[in-house]
Amino acid sequence: MKLARVLLPNQEIHVVVVEESAVRVLDFSQVQNVQRLTDILHSPDPAGLANFLIDTNVAPVAIEEVHFLAPVDQQEVWAAGVTYKRSQQARMEESDHAASHYDLVYSADRPELFFKATAQRVVGHQDPVRVRNDSSWSVPEPEFAIFLTPEMHVCGYTIGNDMSARDIEGENPLYLPQAKVYNQCCSLGPCVTLGSTDLDLSSVEIKLGIERNKAQVFSGETKLDQLNRTLDELASWLGKEMDFPNGAVLLTGTGIIPPDEFTLESGDIVTIEISNIGQLINPVEKG
Ligand code: DO4
Ligand code: MG
Structure with a gap:
């Protein structure tokens, strides 16, 4: 449902x-x-x-x-990082300083988890996501997102876009919150598909398409079984030492990253599709 x-x-x-x-x-x-x-x-x-x-x-x-x-009320939105090999490689390439951090976190017991957004900074289907004015290299990150109860049990899924300024993140790892958190930095929706973790990950495909002036300028895809962590593992790390009385939404990381020469432009249309979950479409704004 x-x-x-x-x-x-x-x-x-x-x-x-x-x-x-x-x-x-x-x-x-x-x-x-x-x-x-x-x-x-x-x-x-x-x-x-x-x-x-x-x-x-x-x-x-x-x-x-x-x-x-956006299908969020008062939940905090969190995100996991470097959970796919593709993300680890891209991050090591974009950063001179932090390459070994990305390498280590990919296989470490403790995952990278960061605060992404309050509900107020999240947009829904068809509303514009934003590229920061002070970024000249930004991309969408298509991610499978899980809804968590206050007990940290998965109760549903949706599609997420963890908008990211790669130049700001690559300049210095301490800039990560600015690369990731700003107005309209996250899109979620359109719906919540009810469910728990008994999901056949190999059957779930994630696709990203970016359109500019009615022409496709990027497309890529991955499968959820490329995720290097289990959903329960990510949820349980998030719930360590932290209560979520309103529950939480957790983006599980990206496995699709456009080539280094690609950056989003104002007017681009980002379409993220996850099999059996739906399609999340957002125009891009800058400024
Ligand atoms: O390490 C920086 C962010 C990683 C991320 O957002 C991802 O892998 O999806
Ligand atoms: Mg991400």
């Missing part, structure tokens, strides 16, 4: 169940203590609760008529 936060044609924001070609609006007035998408995700039976909440008095709304908002 897929759930989302959407803006309806009447400008109301609602949590919905997403079906093949329409969405079904949920009515939260039927139960106590369920007010947000997160409350459903963290409940013992998210699919059962969502089915129960479908407002049968409201007609299904066609998917083309709704605007998908």
